[in-house]
Amino acid sequence: MALPELDPEARAAALAKAAEARRIRAELKQMLKSGEVTLRQVLDSSGDSDALAKMRVMEVLSAMPAYGPIKARRLMEELDIASTRRLRGLGPRQREALLATFESGS
Secondary structure, rough: HHHHHHHHHHHHHHHHHHHHHHHHHHHHHHHHHHHOHHHHHHHHHOOHHHHHHHOOOHHHHHHHOOOOOOHHHHHHHHHHOOOOOEEHOOOOOHHHHHHHHOOOOO
16 A cells, blocks of 8 residues: 655644654653653553554563663563553553552562
């Protein structure tokens, strides 16, 4: 399926929207790393924000304090979450398992 041709105005709007989504995601990751927001707050707000809903779970976990890509991948494997899963696509059990992991002090 070929991508539709966009006129210059539509292209500029799409680029601006993409840049805004990247900015929101970068801010969120920084806030997670510094402890300003919790995983529960991120998961709750992902229902309201399209930019957050499309964020990969791996990115979020890697931004958690004391977590990096390796530890995040291992946790996702333990909880049976696909590496390509996005926040919007988390099931209720996966969501609760993630919250239990981080709220229990692990």
